[in-house]
Amino acid sequence: MTQLATREAAQARQEDVRRRGRRLGWMSLGLGVAQLAAPDTVRRISGVDDSSASRTVVPLVGARELVHAAGLLTSRRKGIWAWTRVMGDAMDLASLGVAIAHRGGRRRRRLVGVTAAIVGITVVDLLTAVQATRVRRISSAPAVRGLREGGSMELTATTTIRKPPLEVYAFWRDLDNLPTFMAHLEEVRATGDRTSHWSASAPFGKNVEWDAEIIDEATGERIAWRSTGNAAVPNAGTVRFVPAPGGVSTEVHVVMSYDVPGGAVGKAVARYFGEEPHQQLDDDLRRLKQALETGQVVRSEGAPWGKRARKEFPQRPAQPLSDSELSKGPQA
Amino acid sequence: MRANTWAGRNKVKVRDVPDPKILNDRDAIVRITSTAICGSDLHLLDGYVPTMQDGDIMGHEFMGEVVEVGRGVDPDRVRVGDRIVVPFPIACGACGACAAKLYSCCENSNPNAGIAEKMFGHPVAGIFGYSHLTGGFAGGQAQYARVPFADVGPLKIEPDLTDEQVLFLSDILPTGYMGAEMCDIQPSDVVAVWGAGPVGQFAMDSARVLGAAKVIAIDKEPYRLQMAERAGHTPVNFEEVDVRSRLLELTGGRGPDKCIDAVGMEASHGSAHVHAYDRIKQAVRSETERPHALRQAILSCRSGGIVSVIGVYGGFLDKFPAGAWMNRALTLRTGQCHVQRYMKPLLQRIERGEIDPTRVITHTLPLDQAERGFEIFKNKQDNCEKVVLKP
Numbered sequence: 001m002t003q004l005a006t007r008e009a010a011q012a013r014q015e016d017v018r019r020r021g022r023r024l025g026w027m028s029l030g031l032g033v034a035q036l037a038a039p040d041t042v043r044r045i046s047g048v049d050d051s052s053a054s055r056t057v058v059p060l061v062g063a064r065e066l067v068h069a070a071g072l073l074t075s076r077r078k079g080i081w082a083w084t085r086v087m088g089d090a091m092d093l094a095s096l097g098v099a100i101a102h103r104g105g106r107r108r109r110r111l112v113g114v115t116a117a118i119v120g121i122t123v124v125d126l127l128t129a130v131q132a133t134r135v136r137r138i139s140s141a142p143a144v145r146g147l148r149e150g151g152s153m154e155l156t157a158t159t160t161i162r163k164p165p166l167e168v169y170a171f172w173r174d175l176d177n178l179p180t181f182m183a184h185l186e187e188v189r190a191t192g193d194r195t196s197h198w199s200a201s202a203p204f205g206k207n208v209e210w211d212a213e214i215i216d217e218a219t220g221e222r223i224a225w226r227s228t229g230n231a232a233v234p235n236a237g238t239v240r241f242v243p244a245p246g247g248v249s250t251e252v253h254v255v256m257s258y259d260v261p262g263g264a265v266g267k268a269v270a271r272y273f274g275e276e277p278h279q280q281l282d283d284d285l286r287r288l289k290q291a292l293e294t295g296q297v298v299r300s301e302g303a304p305w306g307k308r309a310r311k312e313f314p315q316r317p318a319q320p321l322s323d324s325e326l327s328k329g330p331q332a
Numbered sequence: 333m334r335a336n337t338w339a340g341r342n343k344v345k346v347r348d349v350p351d352p353k354i355l356n357d358r359d360a361i362v363r364i365t366s367t368a369i370c371g372s373d374l375h376l377l378d379g380y381v382p383t384m385q386d387g388d389i390m391g392h393e394f395m396g397e398v399v400e401v402g403r404g405v406d407p408d409r410v411r412v413g414d415r416i417v418v419p420f421p422i423a424c425g426a427c428g429a430c431a432a433k434l435y436s437c438c439e440n441s442n443p444n445a446g447i448a449e450k451m452f453g454h455p456v457a458g459i460f461g462y463s464h465l466t467g468g469f470a471g472g473q474a475q476y477a478r479v480p481f482a483d484v485g486p487l488k489i490e491p492d493l494t495d496e497q498v499l500f501l502s503d504i505l506p507t508g509y510m511g512a513e514m515c516d517i518q519p520s521d522v523v524a525v526w527g528a529g530p531v532g533q534f535a536m537d538s539a540r541v542l543g544a545a546k547v548i549a550i551d552k553e554p555y556r557l558q559m560a561e562r563a564g565h566t567p568v569n570f571e572e573v574d575v576r577s578r579l580l581e582l583t584g585g586r587g588p589d590k591c592i593d594a595v596g597m598e599a600s601h602g603s604a605h606v607h608a609y610d611r612i613k614q615a616v617r618s619e620t621e622r623p624h625a626l627r628q629a630i631l632s633c634r635s636g637g638i639v640s641v642i643g644v645y646g647g648f649l650d651k652f653p654a655g656a657w658m659n660r661a662l663t664l665r666t667g668q669c670h671v672q673r674y675m676k677p678l679l680q681r682i683e684r685g686e687i688d689p690t691r692v693i694t695h696t697l698p699l700d701q702a703e704r705g706f707e708i709f710k711n712k713q714d715n716c717e718k719v720v721l722k723p
Contacts, residue, residue: 162427162428289427289439289440293424293439295357295358298424298458300444300458300469301469302388302444302469303467303468314385315444317385317386317389318385318469318471320349320470321353
């Protein structure tokens with residue numbers, strides 16, 4: 001839920017920045033047209049009508065404004081184009097500075113006025129550019145980047161298992177079973193009727209352990225839990241068991257959320273989930289299905305350790321394991 | 333043990349590898365007595381099926397004697413000492429797909445379902461010796477193999493039948509049969525089969541057994557066409573005649589009622605420039621298939637007919653004749669064979685002498701000569717139709 005709210009806020013902010021970018025674009029267009037169509041008027045207002053160099057410079061600046069305008073009005077990437085405006089502002093301010101130094105009286109006053117206006121515009125440009133860049137970074141690859149810098153992540157997955165809801169529920173409710181199909185778990189131990197102690201396996205970050213409690217459950221229908229106390233990766237989950245059409249199978253719907261911290265643990269978690277975090281949960285459910293329907297997680301020569309399959313690519317060749325490989329086990 | 337392994341594109345190598353071990357409780361270990369090279373192994377050989385790795389044991393057509401069973405194997409189904417034929421798709425027998433008898437789409441037997449799902453939208457079953465996309469299972473071109481779900485798929489064979497009579501129940505006979513069965517054959521039907529390789533030959537035999545009025549064999553290798561002709565089918569050589577006009581001639585202008593594509597992704601084409609077009613696109617991997625046979629089958633089939641596809645496709649193809657398919661009310665049916673469905677009924681047909689699977693065997697080699705077997709089979713040397721390997 002928190003992640004959803006964050007995403008919506010990011011989208012709103014992004015839309016706001018886009019709007020401002022477009023407004024700057026229209027302003028560039030106006031300035032550019034004025035500088036090209038009536039350069040002398042612009043030169044007079046700016047107080048540089050005494051310089052012959054300005055006769056060349058003003059239309060050139062006008063042409064540059066048109067480039068900003070085209071970029072800001074047509075491209076979705078307002079960030080980059082706002083930065084070009086910031087650079088333009090810097091050029092303008094530099095030339096205005098030179099112009100002020102060489103003039104006095106009425107012209108100097110006009111130049112100072114124009115410079116003040118441009119400083120104001122520069123502030124708006126800079127603000128837009130910085131925000132556009134930041135919004136872009138947040139909204140691209142939300143999960144992974146969010147994880148690396150810490151943040152919350154919500155994953156959902158679903159599968160259909162050819163067993164009645166009560167049986168699937170009972171397997172899940174026996175929390176000791178979770179590590180057989182959930183790849184990131186080493187051990188789950190019930191410590192009370194509704195409380196348990198969980199530990200994660202090495203790839204999820206070494207020595208990550210936490211306590212959890214069931215906060216809501218209905219026999220054969222759903223289980224909801226969350227970590228308690230000072231968990232390194234605060235997390236919560238809900239699983240619902242829904243009879244599938246036909247009355248033979250059960251649809252399993254899972255939602256998991258993680259509050260991933262920054263730092264080493266956050267990095268390990270990000271590495272574990274990789275580019276497509278939901279796939280880890282998909283694979284967890286595939287193994288749950290295998291365990292319930294066939295009695296065991298299925299192993300092949302290429303993926304002999306079952307639940308580690310995805311992390312092994314490229315896999316070991318599809319040929320039998322040697323005795324030593326087999327006795328060393330998955331950590332070899 | 334010795335095993336034939338993939339050693340990079342267009343290279344296989346017989347090597348020493350560890351003996352197989354039980355990994356799951358319902359596994360059995362089989363000492364292989366006969367195994368074969370399949371046409372679809374050629375798609376692995378030249379690297380068109382992705383996710384092959386150096387050292388992968390190949391082979392998905394094999395049979396032998398059970399020498400060890402896991403503690404979860406149902407003793408009423410299989411025991412040590414049994415002689416069994418192993419179906420190439422690995423199926424759990426308990427998921428929704430297996431319950432619907434769609435064994436080659438088993439939802440549980442592929443530990444690499446995630447990759448298969450990316451490629452195909454939904455995962456497919458595990459297959460012995462057929463890339464990591466279908467699970468990374470060691471194959472059967474070896475002295476021994478591990479057989480998962482040993483109490484689900486394998487078929488027990490009595491000693492009165494030879495290996496050669498029953499070995500092809502593992503794949504090509506049921507595959508050919510399913511190709512014909514999907515055609516829903518009526519007594520008045522003319523059935524055209526593209527490809528006179530072993531699967532094509534069995535599709536032709538099956539079409540006849542299922543009551544087709546006439547069966548046409550389309551290929552370019554004279555020896556394969558002769559083999560089909562000797563079995564009573566009508567040969568059409570696409571390098572000598574225009575297939576469409578010849579088919580119209582043979583069917584009084586109607587076109588074949590049912591068409592079977594037993595060729596798949598690496599077809600040849602009579603027209604050099606069409607062949608070159610697809611060959612280049614395939615070589616640069618901008619399409620994975622060379623679908624001439626499929627295109628021609630769709631264009632040739634009579635309106636309202638059925639096009640049944642048992643040749644293997646792996647990815648994406650161009651220039652699919654969707655207009656002909658849609659406007660002429662064609663039905664396209666396909667699938668990797670659900671072998672488990674057909675083994676028993678086909679064994680009975682073999683016992684009754686209705687189908688003789690041994691007629692396609694042209695070469696029997698020791699396992700150590702697998703490399704040579706692949707070479708002559710791929711290049712169609714020495715009139716090679718089907719190679720059986722003896723470990």
